[in-house]
Amino acid sequence: MTDGLLYRHWDTWKEGKFNHLFIADVETGTFRDLTPGERHDFPPFPWGGSGDYSFSPDGKKICVAAKMVEMEAISTNTDLFLIDVATGNMTKLTDNEAADESPSYSPDGRYIAYRTQRVPGFESDRWRLALYDTKKGTHRILTEGFDRWVEDYTWSRDGKYIYFAAVDNGNKGLFKLDTASGKIKKILGKGTSSSLAVTPDGKTIVFVRRSFDFPHSIWKISTSGKHLARLSHFNDAVISRLDLNSAEDIRYKGADGATIQAFLIKPPHFDSHKRYPAIVLVHGGPQSAFIDAWYTNWNAQVFAAAGYIIFIPNFHGSDGFGQDFINEISGDWGGKCYIDIMKGFDYLASLPFVDAKRIGAAGASYGGYMIDWIEGHTDRFACLISMAGPYNLVSEYGTTEELWFPEWEFRGTPYENPMEYERWSPSNFVSNFKTPCMVVVGERDYRVPFSEGLQMFTALQRMGITSRLVYFPDEGHWILKLQNVKFYYEQFIGWMDRFLKR
Template sequence: MRFGYSLIFAILLFSVVLPQEKKLLTAEEIWKMKRIGAFSVNPEKTEALFSVTTWNAAKNESTGDLYLLNLKTGEYRKFTSGKGSESSPVWSPDGKKIAFVAKRESDEAGQIYIIERDGGEATRLTEMPMGAQSIKWFPSGDKLAFASNTLPEARGNLDTLKTLLKAKKESKVSAKVTEDRFYRYWDSWLTDGFVTHIYSVEIASGKVSDLTPESTAMLSVSGSGADYDISPTGEKIVFSANVTPKPYFTDLNFDLFLMEADGSGKVTNITPDNRAGDGAPQFSPCGKFIFYLKTTNPNLEAENQKIARFKIEANSDTLLTKDIDLSVNEFTLDHKVGKIYFTADYRGRTGVFSVSPNGSGFQKVFAEGTNSGLAPDSSVVYFLNNNNSTPQRVVAVDPTTGTSRELVDLNKDLTSQIEFGKFEEHWFEGAKGDSVQVFMIYPPNFDKTQKYPMIHLIHGGPLGAFSDNFHYRWNSQVFAAMGYVVAMVNFHGSSGFGEKFAESIVGAHGDMPYTDIMKATDYLTDEFDFIRENRIGAAGGSYGGYLVNYIAGKTGRFSALVSHAGVYNFYGQFASDMTHFRERAYGGAPWYNKEQVNKYSPANFAENFITPMLVVHGEKDYRVVVTQGLELYGVLKGKGVPARLVYFPDENHWVMQPQNSIFWYKEVGDWFNRFLK
């Protein structure tokens, strides 16, 4: 008996001492992670709300809750727990109430709910037939503004709108009819006559007023939501709207409009002379200025977005960041210290920067990982941050020192059990002798005595980058965990390396990016002897899929390729939802400069296809239409090249549903394993 107790004790001791073996990251593990979204700080800068989406992958279902964070102590708790999805929290001016958008059990569309900061049950404020979006408080705190879709023939009457919607739903005619050049966006048709209006709703009574009753303008390319701000007095609203008339033969052009907030419909275009884009307006605290994002040259594909300051009384604007070679993603004002904080792509990261309201005093605040949702408060800036091995979290940074501290990481328990591969940054000589960046991820538990196959992951855009971020759809650590060295090249045309670098591929879509991929392959195989030179693959989506297709027609160096939503035939892309910019990007169109278009169209090199290819496409993809993938697959099979088609009837440009995503990772992994191992 004594022997039995001793044995049990020894087993228990061994189990305690023995370190737990870490897991490898898989697609299944990714869908267990909690995803932090919208981040909103209260007026006193003492608390914040953030949304959290949790997935039940087995059921393809998600729930969204709001969490409350004490910014001083770092303590947080779940604040709402309604069934369904809750997002977009905004604090009342006195910090005592919170408005948010939720789609609860009886809601057909997302509605505005109000809840007291001190707790209690949330109450529904709106019953808009097409839901509510883009909510903001008026400074008085007695009403909210929001955006919602309507039909012009309803003439502002919500009961009439309900009747019209019911008739549309019950109609047996399913045809979509248009004479417009721009008639679809992403995965939706824009032919049903809906327009977006800006409304107000009184907190006490729930009375809804249409503030843009006669408007038929397009307020966003997606056909829903609005980009606007309310003046400090609550008397005026500035919003962005397209001014290009139907049928949209030329590029869409968004200008800024200033209107009375009383519903009179009095509107003035304050940027009529700018033929490029104006958006993301924000009033200054004094109400005398409007800060916004601006581009100035409609003939550029990759122009930097700049922060502009519009002086209302003088009807004039000033570009504040024109001499800073960064393209601004988002910005916010810190009136306490007189600074504008903004984010921009920067050398494979999304950094945080600042300037004064007159454009001077440019400063790099924080440039690690990928950052968004800025909320400054004098001596600290709060925001969301993620990196290659850390999903989205809440951090605080001292803007004078750049020192950061973590406030919330909901996934730390999960990620602490995962063995991540080492993430490195390298630079090599690419096309035209330019320095080009490549990130390299080692397989977890790397053994330098072993040889490993390599996969290039090629980013989309092309105006974009593979950054130091935690990517749910194209996660480099998942591929590294499959036993591959992963390379991510930020080739010519990528963002974050200056406007000239980003603009350099216009009219020559595949030229320098292809050269950069090939030179990166040479550099990595020469520099690192653990890479198997004869076992290299490449995978890309969107533009990355295009470049994979272009590679297939130019070289047989790769052992396997994966083209996800990739452009195969440039002519066919004039069925895309966005066609205006393609003439510039391709250097022509089917009706002029056809030779230039064909020069970089993969279909023009089909006779050279020899590399096994997995082709992936979604039926609801209106950006790169599904016929691109089907045509590519048909050519490969007709030519006798090993090929496999993965077709998703219910996905768009991206694979978004959990079970489809898990299946996608398996198909891509199996394809590479088949030819690279």
């Protein structure tokens, strides 16, 4: 029973409960609720964790993010609140109508760094890094001139610098920010870096790093960007038995002549004299990107190992190429990005080692949407796989949870702006469906409810198109359980083999 929206989120039902912030005494084992009686989540539901609260160095105060709005489902407005640990008194620190999250106290306790957006209702606005001065009560944005999203970050030991990660041109690099001058220096570019920590002597950054050809491991680098070294080696024995090709970073011309970045991965024991089948992978988001990283259930090396050339384009809307590039996909879901993908198809088909008649495509979330869109707009692909993709934008609006998302992307609700929903809904192009397609859904997917996939599968079957439904009753928007991941890979590769290895 519920009397309001956002009663479930991603894969979790709200059940009338709220996240509260508790403090525990490690010596006595006693604990106390710092937000008693609050009917808002501290930190936000369901993702809020340790990254959304921060203790002052003296332990007397705690800064926490919360979303205290009337209707959470249509708002991206989170704010920062300062709680006095002794009294429980709470003070609101931000009045920005967009998101303010991820607080972190400076080592001397004077400043609170946090990530902030400036466009209300738009979850993919640029994430900036800001400082709140606890003495003056003032706010200052540090990265206004940095046209990338600030993600993981940590303070230097002396408080003069902030080290952060940001997606940039297909990689998630490390950057060093001078908090006084605002000057930013890239200290590591290749691969994907996250979970930053500075050693007690302040000279070294320890972090998690991964890439298309190597899974998560612990690395270190000096704060000046020198002496990069891997510290953990628990995957060495497994990796040494595999033939993994590094991703090739390529560029080609997309919609409106824009330069599109993409990755190309060749199969083991690649022979340039042969012609291989290929798979185009379409990322979700859509304001996201496929970056040089090791993925659990969209691992390009697994697909390449099955004997495929893997092509991964970062089309209009992708993160890491500037905010203007990101913004161009809103209100244009099947427009420039579709052109980018098809021009990528042309590039891929022109390669001497690719068989142009044996190219398939697959995607999840927005990528699943794009596969559904491709199904109704071209028959150039030999087969398709659609996972967790919006199919009927009107029905998806009525069953999803984050209503701020479609209301931004399609310029309102379906009853305020029906033409926009109708224009970009794959369900309106079923009469053009021709390509064999496998549809993958998880029943616990509340982001894109699995009924969207059921509708897609029904349309394929009624059109007499070879199709398959793969249904996971215990998965959500992502396939996470290891046995399910194994089964998913078997179905994925089996479907591609059926049509691309004839």
